Every structure is written in structure tokens, then in C-alpha cells.
Amino acid sequence: xxxxxxxxxxxxxxxxxxxxxxxxxxxxxxxxxxxxxxxxxxxxxxxxxxxxxxxxxxxxxxxxxxxxxxxxxxxxxxxxxxxxxxxxxxxxxxxxxxxxxxxxxxxxxxxxxxxxxxxxxxxxxxxxxxxxxxxxxxxxxxxxxxxxxxxxxxxxxxxxxxxxxxxxxxxxxxxxxxxxxxxxxxxxxxxxxxxxxxxxxxxxxxxxxxxxxxxxxxxxxxxxxxxxxxxxxxxxxxxxxxxxxxxxxxxxxxxxxxxxxxxxxxxxxxxxxxxxxxxxxxxxxxxxxxxxxxxxxxxxx
Amino acid sequence: xxxxxxxxxxxxxxxxxxxxxxxxxxxxxxxxxxxxxxxxxxxxxxxxxxxxxxxxxxxxxxxxxxxxxxxxxxxxxxxxxxxxxxxxxxxxxxxxxxxxxxxxxxxxxxxxxxxxxxxxxxxxxxxxxxxxxxxxxxxxxxxxxxxxxxxxxxxxxxxxxxxxxxxxxxxxxxxxxxxxxxxxxxxxxxxxxxxxxxxxxxxxxxxxxxxxxxxxxxxxxxxxxxxxxxxxxxxxxxxxxxxxxxxxxxxxxxxxxxxxxxxxxxxxxxxxxxxxxxxxxxxxxxxxxxxxxxxxxxxxx
Numbered sequence: 001x002x003x004x005x006x007x008x009x010x011x012x013x014x015x016x017x018x019x020x021x022x023x024x025x026x027x028x029x030x031x032x033x034x035x036x037x038x039x040x041x042x043x044x045x046x047x048x049x050x051x052x053x054x055x056x057x058x059x060x061x062x063x064x065x066x067x068x069x070x071x072x073x074x075x076x077x078x079x080x081x082x083x084x085x086x087x088x089x090x091x092x093x094x095x096x097x098x099x100x101x102x103x104x105x106x107x108x109x110x111x112x113x114x115x116x117x118x119x120x121x122x123x124x125x126x127x128x129x130x131x132x133x134x135x136x137x138x139x140x141x142x143x144x145x146x147x148x149x150x151x152x153x154x155x156x157x158x159x160x161x162x163x164x165x166x167x168x169x170x171x172x173x174x175x176x177x178x179x180x181x182x183x184x185x186x187x188x189x190x191x192x193x194x195x196x197x198x199x200x201x202x203x204x205x206x207x208x209x210x211x212x213x214x215x216x217x218x219x220x221x222x223x224x225x226x227x228x229x230x231x232x233x234x235x236x237x238x239x240x241x242x243x244x245x246x247x248x249x250x251x252x253x254x255x256x257x258x259x260x261x262x263x264x265x266x267x268x269x270x271x272x273x274x275x276x277x278x279x280x281x282x283x284x285x286x287x288x289x290x291x292x293x294x295x296x297x298x299x300x301x
Numbered sequence: 302x303x304x305x306x307x308x309x310x311x312x313x314x315x316x317x318x319x320x321x322x323x324x325x326x327x328x329x330x331x332x333x334x335x336x337x338x339x340x341x342x343x344x345x346x347x348x349x350x351x352x353x354x355x356x357x358x359x360x361x362x363x364x365x366x367x368x369x370x371x372x373x374x375x376x377x378x379x380x381x382x383x384x385x386x387x388x389x390x391x392x393x394x395x396x397x398x399x400x401x402x403x404x405x406x407x408x409x410x411x412x413x414x415x416x417x418x419x420x421x422x423x424x425x426x427x428x429x430x431x432x433x434x435x436x437x438x439x440x441x442x443x444x445x446x447x448x449x450x451x452x453x454x455x456x457x458x459x460x461x462x463x464x465x466x467x468x469x470x471x472x473x474x475x476x477x478x479x480x481x482x483x484x485x486x487x488x489x490x491x492x493x494x495x496x497x498x499x500x501x502x503x504x505x506x507x508x509x510x511x512x513x514x515x516x517x518x519x520x521x522x523x524x525x526x527x528x529x530x531x532x533x534x535x536x537x538x539x540x541x542x543x544x545x546x547x548x549x550x551x552x553x554x555x556x557x558x559x560x561x562x563x564x565x566x567x568x569x570x571x572x573x574x575x576x577x578x579x580x581x582x583x584x585x586x587x588x589x590x591x592x593x594x595x596x597x598x599x600x601x602x
Contacts, residue, residue: 041402070373076395079420082402090391094377101342101383119380 001299004028004184006129008197009035009047010063010230011222011285012190013054018291019188020055020124025295027124028180029055030207032192033109034136034165034200035147039086040077042096043103044148047197048113048128049095056120063230065092086152110174125180129201132171136200137164147196156232160239163195168203173210181210186299189219191283193233194252195240202256211256218259218298220283221249225265229284247272261298302600305329305485307430309498310336310348311364311531312523312586313491314355319592320489321356321425326596328425329481330356331508333493334410335437335466335501336448340387341378343397344404345449348498349414349429350396357421364531366393387453411475426481430502433472437501438465448497457533460540464496469504474511482511487600490520492584494534495553496541503557512557519560519599521584522550526566530585548573562599 003025005016009032016029032047046064053059058066069089077084088096095116102112108131117126136147140158150156181187192198202208211217222233226245242248246262246269253260259277262269263284270278285291304326306317310333317330333348347365354360359367370390378385389397396417403413409432418427437448441459451457482488493499503509512518523534527546543549547563547570554561560578563570564585571579586592 040398041405042398070371070391072371072391073374073395073398076392077399080395080399080416081420082399090371090373091377093394094374094381097341097343097374098378098381098383104342115381119382 001186002026002028002180002184003299004030004180004187005190006030006188006192006198006201007047007051007190008032008192009050010054012047012192012197013051013059014285014291015188015190015220015295016051016124017054017288018285018293018295020122021288021292022295022299025299028176028184029124029126030129030177030180030201031126032197032200033128033130033134034197035151036135037146037148039088039148040082041100042088042093043100044086044096045099045109045113045128046148048109048126049092051126052095052113052116052120052122055117055122055124055126058120060089065089086148125176127174127177127180129174129177129207130171130204131174133167134171134200134204135166136196137166138196139163160195160232160236163199163236163240165200165203168200169205171204173204173206178206178210181207181214184214185216187211187214187217188298189217189253189257191220191222191229191285193222193228193231193236194242194249195236196231196233199252208256215258217257218261219249219253219257220261220294220298221246221263221266223249223266224263224284229286245269246278250276302487303327303329303481303485304600305331305481305488306491307331307489307493307499307502308348308352308491309333309493310351311355313348313493313498314352314360315586315592316489316491316521316596317352317425318355318589319586319594319596321423322589322593323596323600326600329477329485330425330427331430331478331481331502332427333498333501334429334431334435335498336452337436338447338449340389340449341383342401343389343394344401344410345387345397346400346410346414346429347449349410349427350393352427353396353414353417353421353423356418356423356425356427359421361390361393366390387449426477428475428478428481430475430478430508431472431505432475434468435472435501435505436467437497438467439497440464461496461533461537462540464500464537464541466501466504469501470506472505474505474507479507479511482508482515485515486517488512488515488518489599490518490554490558492521492523492530492586494523494529494532494537495543495550496537497534500553509557516559518558519562520550520554520558521562521595521599522547522564522567524550524567525564525585530587546570547579551577
């Protein structure tokens with residue numbers, strides 16, 4: 001069975017881990033790159049690395065970086081007046097250095113990602129949604145800032161007034177992405193932040209079209225009890241004018257999805273959502289076993 | 302009293318530390334950059350960093366890197382198939398990353414070095430001999446290799462057939478270097494490897510001329526009992542056709558120095574050296590106190 005998961009960071013990585021745990025699933029994970037940044041001259045791809053580390057079972061405890069990492073280099077940066085707010089672990093930095101060096105020598109992000117996934121023994125195909133430059137920009141009261149500035153430096157405390165995806169107009173899907181969607185038995189939009197993690201991907205015209213034409217696209221809601229498990233998705237959706245709760249999630253993905261999977265505690269939302277199938281189940285997937293269980297439910301096993 | 306020390310790595314750093322320990326010495330250290338390299342896209346300046354770390358009192362135990370460093374990043378590089386023979390500690394890498402990033406943004410090596418020295422609270426002026434590209438290339442039986450390839454990867458086991466200094470013909474001394482030499486009461490060529498650490502500096506025409514015209518240039522021999530304390534200087538000098546012992550050191554610096562300081566155990570060499578003054582004393586300066594004592598002797602205190 002062929003599965004494509006569209007993933008942001010933690011929520012997407014956990015959903016992908018669920019499908020990776022199914023023996024009969026051939027998994028492709030399409031990953032958001034709107035959060036990518038250049039930090040101290042190093043190419044940072046937070047969502048890609050979270051997916052890689054999670055599928056490798058070496059993910060850090062707080063949704064970023066690696067487990068049991070040290071932070072000697074990051075601490076020492078302060079001596080030279082460098083901003084080390086963005087915590088980069090020493091082992092995590094080896095991946096950043098490899099990526100930066102390989103890309104400086106002409107490798108594509110997708111090529112580097114394939115080598116990295118292989119080096120961790122990951123069976124799933126992990127694809128950045130595009131090899132082209134795509135950056136999520138966020139308008140707050142102080143003006144337009146990058147995703148990292150909003151999310152890390154400002155701890156996602158500002159109200160989001162608008163969002164734009166620099167480069168999305170001309171970005172092409174990475175090789176293999178459209179074929180993977182076209183051949184997939186099921187496409188899953190993971191429980192990631194719709195405006196900040198999924199829209200950067202669907203802002204690419206060909207990705208959007210491929211999803212719109214696919215007969216079985218399922219989104220898993222990022223909300224439980226009307227609030228996000230992690231991150232600011234609920235607040236961001238509200239401030240961008242989307243309805244509250246799963247009605248807002250359905251609207252965020254209007255025209256793209258055929259089914260919305262909501263938490264069993266939010267079952268009442270189903271009656272307010274038309275046109276698409278709504279499935280209510282336990283969607284909290286912090287633990288690997290729970291993710292595998294949800295993955296099975298999504299493919300009807 | 303104004304002192305200029307021309308320095309390679311460990312021997313030069315130790316000599317500089319001796320002068321830095323004198324209350325009345327105003328010290329400029331001119332440092333070899335022929336060993337500089339780009340490793341994984343990071344700018345490596347081994348001799349500069351050894352001088353900085355030694356003057357800061359945080360030098361590693363083996364002549365490179367920092368004391369009490371960790372090597373998590375370097376170990377992890379192997380996962381991605383990157384050559385991690387050149388041991389880069391995590392804290393040491395923070396300096397490499399700062400330098401690389403600052404230079405990518407247009408800073409000169411000398412500017413970065415000044416900031417680094419300041420960040421470690423070093424009172425001496427540390428100058429790379431040039432901001433231009435200068436690379437020591439070494440001919441061995443397998444052909445021409447870089448200094449790092451010869452020294453680190455091949456552990457300086459090959460016979461050195463010839464040496465060249467790429468870029469030296471057009472390299473300009475760093476701003477301040479010629480003035481520092483011109484105003485110095487004493488110029489000291491540290492007990493560094495003559496062909497591999499000092500000649501890359503004297504290969505720059507203006508540096509060579511400034512030394513030739515200075516009335517008080519003292520070289521401290523890198524040999525004790527006819528052999529080097531550390532590194533391959535004795536073998537390299539022999540294979541490049543220089544006479545054995547301190548006669549060879551005097552010949553290596555012919556026309557540049559006014560005095561050669563040799564170890565008291567090699568006192569007999571003095572009778573074979575003409576034209577320049579020879580001073581015999583204890584030149585083993587592994588310990589800071591010994592370096593201060595030698596520094597005092599060199600300025601006649």
C-alpha cells in the first residue's frame with residue numbers, strides 16, 4: 001500500500017512514524033521547507049531534521065534536535081557575540097554541516113536528504129517538498145519576519161496578521177513528489193499547523209493540483225478539544241480569520257481533502273462540516289504505538 | 302619594549318607566551334597561515350588558533366585545539382561519510398564557525414582574529430601574516446599535497462622533496478605587520494619549523510625585506526641535541542638539503558637574522574656558524590615559566 005504523508009515538524013513526524021511502523025506500507029514523506037533558514041552560515045531545515053530524527057528514533061525530547069546531544073559549540077558561540085538562541089546540539093550540527101557543505105558543492109537538498117535518511121537506516125522516502133527556495137514569512141505588529149524569528153526568537157507570542165510563502169509561485173515540486181502523490185493509495189496531511197506548516201507546501205501550484213485531483217486525501221486535525229497539542233496553530237488560524245475548531249481545519253484544506261479525521265472528544269464538530277467525510281477517533285499520537293494504531297485506522301485496517 | 306614574534310604553531314605559541322608574560326613587553330605575534338585549509342566548508346587556521354588558545358591559557362594538550370573539549374560533532378561526521386581525521390573539538394568548532402561566517406560576510410582574517418583575541422581577553426596583538434591566500438604545498442613521492450594532507454592525514458611520515466608557498470608572490474603583508482617590525486626593539490623568529498612554518502611568511506617579499514633591514518632579528522632554534530622537540534623539522538631540513546643541526550638553521554635564515562639562539566647542550570655548533578651572533582642557553586620552553594625566562598634572556602634582562 002502506497003502512502004504519502006505531508007508533514008511539518010513534530011506532529012507530521014509522529015504521523016509518519018505511525019505509517020513507518022506498518023509492514024505493508026510503502027511510505028513517502030513530503031516535508032515542509034518553509035521554516036528553513038541559514039544560521040551562522042549553516043543550512044537549517046528544522047522540519048526535515050525532525051522527520052529524519054523521529055523516523056530514526058533519535059529525536060530530541062522537545063520536538064527538535066537529537067536525543068542526548070551536547071551543546072558545547074552552541075554555548076561557545078556566545079563568546080564571539082553570535083546569537084545562539086536557536087539551540088543547535090553538537091551531533092545535530094554534524095548534519096547541518098554535512099548538508100551545508102554538500103549543498104555548497106552543488107548537491108540538491110533532496111539529494112542530501114536521501115543520503116541522510118540512508119545514513120540513519122530509514123526505509124521511508126523523505127522528500128523536501130521542493131529543492132527551490134521557499135520561505136514562510138510572517139507579518140506581526142513589528143512587520144514581516146521569518147518563521148524562525150517568529151517561532152524561536154519571539155517564541156510564537158506575537159499575533160500573526162498575515163502569512164506569505166516567498167518563492168512558492170515559482171517553486172517546482174521535488175522530483176518524485178507528484179508521482180508519489182499520483183500513485184498513492186492514500187495521501188495524509190499530518191496533524192501539522194495548517195497555515196504555517198502545510199500551506200507552504202500547498203502554495204506550490206503543482207502540489208495543490210495533485211492533492212485536489214487525488215481521490216483519497218485525508219487530513220488529521222491538529223486540534224484536540226479545540227486547541228493544539230503543541231504550537232500556536234489554533235491562535236494562528238483564528239487570527240487569520242478561519243472559524244474555530246475543526247470547521248476551521250476543514251476550511252483551511254477546502255478543495256484539497258476528501259476526509260477529515262478529528263479527535264473523538266470533538267465528535268460534535270462533525271455535524272458542522274459538509275462536503276467531506278469526517279472520521280472521529282483518538283488522534284493523540286505522542287507515543288509510537290498510538291501513531292501506528294491511528295495509521296492502521298486511516299488505511300482501514 | 303616592542304617585540305615582534307614570528308610564529309608557527311606550538312613552538313611559536315609557547316615563545317609568544319613567554320613575552321606575553323613580561324609586564325613591560327608590547328607584543329605583536331605574526332602568525333603563519335600556510336597551513337590554513339577549508340575543512341567541511343569551514344576555514345581552519347591551525348597556527349592562529351594555537352597561538353590564540355595558548356595565549357588565552359586554554360590550549361589543548363597535544364598542540365592543537367582546546368583543553369577539555371568534546372568531539373561529538375566530529376564523531377558524528379563519520380555517519381555521513383565525511384573524513385574526520387582532522388580532529389575538531391566542539392568548542393574549537395565554534396571559533397571555526399565564527400571565522401567562516403564572518404569571512405563569508407566580508408570580514409578579513411585579520412579582523413576576525415582581532416575579535417577572537419579580544420573575546421579571549423588577550424592583550425597581545427595577533428596578526429595573520431597576510432589576509433591574502435597563501436598555502437604551503439609539499440611535494441612527496443606521490444606528488445604535491447597540501448600541508449594538512451602531509452601533516453595530519455599522512456602524519457608527516459613522507460619524505461619532503463620540495464616545498465612551495467602558493468600565493469606568496471602576490472600576497473601582501475597584513476596591515477600593521479611592516480610597521481610592527483619596523484618599530485620593534487627586537488624581532489624573534491620562534492622555534493618553529495623553518496621550511497614549513499617560517500618560510501611561508503618570509504616568502505612574502507615585503508616581510509623578507511623588513512626582516513633583512515631590521516638590526517635586531519633573533520631566531521630561536523627549533524633543535525635540541527640536533528633533533529626537533531616536536532614535529533619533523535629536522536627531517537624536512539635534511540631532505541631539503543640544509544646542513545645538519547644549527548648550522549642548517551642558520552643557513553635557513555641566512556640574510557634575515559642577526560643572532561641565533563641555540564640550546565646549551567648544542568654549544569659546540571657555535572664554532573661552525575659565522576657572520577651572526579650565537580647565544581647558547583636553555584631553549585626548552587614547554588612550561589610557561591621557562592618561556593618567560595627565555596624571553597627575558599632574549600631582551601637582555
